[in-house]
Amino acid sequence: MQVTEFNDIKVYNLSAGKSLPQWLAESKRKKQSLRSNEDFRKRIDLIQDFEFNVASSRVKVSPDGQYVLSTGIYAPELRIFDLKELGMKCSRGLDSEVVDLQLLSEDWKKLVMLLHDRTLEFHSQYGRHHRLRVPKCGRSITYDSESCTLFVGGSSQEVYRLDLEAGTFLTPIEMQRMNEVNEVVTHPRLPIVSCCGDGAVVESWDLRDQTSPLQTLKVDEASTSENIQVTRCAYSGNGMFFAAGTSEGIVRVYDLRSSRPLAQRDHMNDYAITSLCFHGSGPESSDLLVASSDKKSIKVWGATTGSMKASVESQSVVNDVSFYPNSGLMFVANDHQRIGLFFIPSIGLAPSWCSFLDNITEELEESKQKTIFEDFQFVTKDQLEQLGATELVGTKYLQPYMHGFFMDYRLHAKLKAALDPFAFEEYRKQKVKERLEAKRTMRTRIRNNKVDVNPSFHEQLQLTAEEGSGVGASKKRKEAADKAKRILQDQRFQALFADPDFTIEDSGQHSKADGAPLLPKRKKKQEFSATLKPCEILQQGMRKLEKAPGDLRCSRHPWRIPICDMPTTAENELLRCSLRVSPFHDLQKEQKRLQDAFAFVFRPGQEMLADIHGVDDSGREYSSLSELWLLQGQQRDKFYKVNENWWVKGYEGRVSLEGTMIGDEASQEDVQHSQDFLRKALEGMLDDPSSALDCGAGIGRVTKAVLLPAVTGSVTLVDQSERWLQTAKKYLEREADRCHFIQCRLETYQPSSSFDIIWIQWTLQYLTDEDVVHLLHNLSAGLTSQGVIVLKENNMSQDSLSFHMDTPGKEGRFDMTRSPKHLHVLVELAGLRVTHMELWDECSCWVLRCLSEEVPELAPDGPDQGQ
Structure with a gap:
């Protein structure tokens, strides 16, 4: 059971879900009982076996309202359903697919079918009564009960007539302005037959005089294209209205006394109309409805007003639509196993044979409702052209709807990003700004007359209002002041000074569209301020x-x-x-x-500050390093406190290898590269390094896989978290005997001994620039004469930026991603030189040495050595 809602009108899909054989097959496959299946228990099978093996092509309700007849495939078949018994009465196999179906009596006992092989089959209660062939392929049949004549229209100019009383063909009716006939209909009260086809015309003939047509209706007078066809037409039950649907998805309703349409409905998807019928929802003409369908949608709308009453979007191709008389029940033949069955309470009540539908409507409303296209983006034809996606029309990626299409929002986002790669960045900055403004409104602010949008225009209006309210102002100034006051006080114009979408472009002169002759702005005294940013x-x-x-x-x-x-x-x-x-x-x-x-x-x-700029995660831009250092200096203690809590807690609460890699699973690839990179760094300088220092060691991942195999002596691990160091001792197992463990913050650490290798990986990104320089300078004092510092840090993915800073959030931490240029500046400031640098994956890898063999002295007032 599915419930969709359009403009507060609910449509109940009674044929949604699986059929009983499908439920049984699934239960057998999964070996689960259907008793506990909630979807199975809540299903509604209104009519048993109301389906075909593949698809259904035509569906009709008998005039007495007791039976529903439908044709489908495969194999070609006719099925008759008894509505009193809510099940199938009988089925009859056919030799070819059914093109059209027509009932010849009040019930199902006399009927005729037009088959795809140019055959007319007449069936009675006992089975097939007779069959004959027509000269051309037929497309539509209709029956005139007064003259007992069957009309067959098809791929020729002639409409064939068959006298069923005499059993002979009559002289065919030859169309004057059509080469092919798509549908033939008869008037319910008068001896008139109307035919629609190519040329966008409808020809009507009087059966009493067939020498010339009564009148030719031009359905699409504005169009000059010869490809437009009238695919479907229908008369209303009272015979006063006529509807015609075109191959462009447009339906027009006419009063028989006029050639001008009363109402019009465009399906807005360029699909041809496949079915058209009138449905009376009340005794008045204003209650008359039209149900029109194309292959993807069904629309029910007012015949005289054109207002929408209901809309149904189908997942499969719609072939035929039929309403049960004086009710809200609709049958739909489609390219699906189950024949569509929809109940629309706003159109009419349920028929007497299924009156329980009205009783369970409230229960159906309690079930989960599906919002139409909730994950889709609506686009018009013009917007589709701007996105360059007109080729998607007619594919599964676009769903026709109203005057445009529904497109998956993810596809729309990709197309928009390809059209304007920087649009998302602008959108993100705008949203960040709006959130910041929303937070500021919660604080107590001093009220002033300043506005954020169009401030010059607002100030000019205020000046005009003040000039006109003074004593001795002229009549012209008073009128201008009155208009300016009305603009400032009218709530309808407040968006001019609050919504950025109403920003007035500065073209050198102010517009006078508001009608207020604005006065020239007085010059103010120039103010000077000795305060600099x-x-x-x-x-x-x-x-x-x-x-x-x-x-x-x-x-x-x-x-x-x-x-x-x-x-x-x-x-x-x-x-x-x-x-x-x-x-x-x-x-x-x-x-x-x-x-x-x-x-x-x-x-x-x-x-050293030239051309280094970047952004942070809030969208704020930094044009130079001085602006970045200013913020880092002010927020340093806060940043480090958040980072310390984050690392003490661990990645997702765990202190493990996954936590060290921040959820990354490429640890083995990184280890292999680190081993190769260290080998190249030591080549020709150190043959047998004896000691190493691992800064920000974590659980000792680099120590175990890279440093311990490379040195002959010990490795010192430095980390700020006691929890991580204790885990490192367990992780290193027996190799822990060759290691020394120091708990200390890196920005305060000074080595007490010399090392051949100092390894820093994914650590400097958690320090401010000032502390990075201090740390590198202090570490350089702990290098042997041939020692090296190895850096591996994340690299910027955007070449246009020099750094990106993540500020602490709800679940985040302080993090700096620096470009090689930015990092190189910090290395030089620390008194080190770069002997080798390479890019690997998303990292920049460095080998650093002192500027000279003489080790630079440390500042006498530097930080104390870590304990």
């Missing part, structure tokens, strides 16, 4: 430091500049904004810390 002060101070004379630099460390010699104008701002020092602290007390912090920022004669 922190990043501007930082950059200004750095530029002055870069130009400082050589005698101001320390002789002990030629790349350092004493902070006492910095320009006074930038000194305090640098101290407050960049180095996380309170503005109330004494400058002299922080002089040494400031000197040590800025010791690595500048080198004589070089500008």
Whole structure:
């Protein structure tokens, strides 16, 4: 049971789901009882065996309302269903597929079928009564009970007439403006037969005078194409209305007294109309409905108003539609095993033979309802052309609906991304900005008259209103002020100053479309501010430091500049904004810390900040390293606290190899590359390294697979988490006897001994730039004369950016992804040189050595050695 809803109108699909043989086969295959299957227990089989082996082609309700007749395949077959018994009465095999079906009596006992092999078969209660062939392939048949004449239209200009009383052919009716006939219908009250076909015309003939047609109706007068055809036509039960459907999916309803359509409905999918019928839902003409279908959808709408009453989207091709008289029950022949059966309570009640449908409607509403196309994106034809996807029309990727199509939202997103690769980035930035604004509204804010959208236009309106309200203002100014006030106070225009979609493009002059003659804006006194942004002060101070004379630099460390010699104008701002020092602290007390912090920022004669920019996960852009360092300095303690909690907790609560790789399963590939890379790094420099240091060791993955096999002595593991180090001892097993374990934060660690190899992998990304420089500088003091530092860090996937920073979130942590250019700057600032660098997978791999064999001294006020 499926329930779909369109404009608050519910349509119950009584034929949805599996048939009883399918349920039994599935139960046998899965070896499960159907008693416990909830879907099986809630199924509704309104009519037993209401199905065919492959598909159904035609469905008709007998005039007395007691039987339903349907034809289908395979093999070709006619089935008759008794509605009182709610089951199949009998079935009859045929020699060919049925093209059309026509009842000749009130019940099922006399009927005729037009077959695909140009055969007319007449059946009676006892079986096939007679069969004969027609000259041309037929497409439609109709019966005039007054004259007992059968009409056959098909692939010729002639409509064949067969007198069933005499059993002879009569003179055929030759069409005047058609080469082929698609459907033939008779008027229910008058001796008139109407034929539709190619040329988008309908010809009607009086059976009492067949010398010339009564009148030719041009269904599509605006079109000049010869390919348009009228595929289906029908008369209403009272004979006052006529409907015609075209090959373009358009249906028009006419009053017989006029050639102008009363109503029109476009299926909006360019599929030909496959079925057309009238259905009366009440005694008034306004209650008359039209049911039209193409191969993908069925629409029920008002015959005189054109308003939609219900819509059904079919997963299979629709061949024929028939309503049970004076009810909301609809039969649909389609390319599916089960004949479609739909109940629409808003159109009519259930028939008397299945009145229980009305009683269980409330129970059906309690079941899960399926929203039509809930995972689809609606696009019009114009939007489809903009996306360059017009070739998808007619395929399974587009579902025709109303005046456009439904497309899977994932496919729509891919097409849109291909059309504009940067659209998603702009959308993400806009959403981030909106969320930030929404959070700010929760705080107490000082009210002002400033607006975010069109501020100049808003200010000009306010100025116009003030000018006109003054004493002695002219009549013209008062009128302009009145109009400006109305615009500012009217709620309909508030979106002009709040919604970015209403932004007015600046074309040099303001538009006068609002009708208010805006007055020229008065010039205001120019205001000057001595306050600069922190990043501007930082950059200004750095530029002055870069130009400082050589005698101001320390002789002990030629790349350092004493902070006492910095320009006074930038000194305090640098101290407050960049180095996380309170503005109330004494400058002299922080002089040494400031000197040590800025010791690595500048080198004589070089500008290290050029062309390095990036973004963070909130969409904020950083145009230089100074802006990044400013934020890192302010948020450093917060970032490290979140990271510490994250690592203590472990990846998804586990301290394991998977946690070390952050869920990555490519550990073996990384190990193999690390072994090869280390071999190349030591080639020609160290034959037998004796000691190694693993920074940010985790559980000792690199130590066990790479460092221990490479050194003859011991390996020292440094990590901030005691939990991870304890796990490392278990992970290393017997090899743990060759290792030393140190719990210490890396940014405060200083080696107490010398190492031939210092390994840093996926660790610097959790440190700020300042701490990266300090760590590398401190580690360089722990290298032997031929020792090397090996770095493996994640690389930027976007070449246009130099770094990407992830700030702590609900489940996230602080993380810096740096480009090789960015990382190279930090390496140089630390006093190291690069001897080899390569890219592997998504990582950049480095081999670093000291600038000279002389090991640089550490700052006397540096951090203490880790315990």
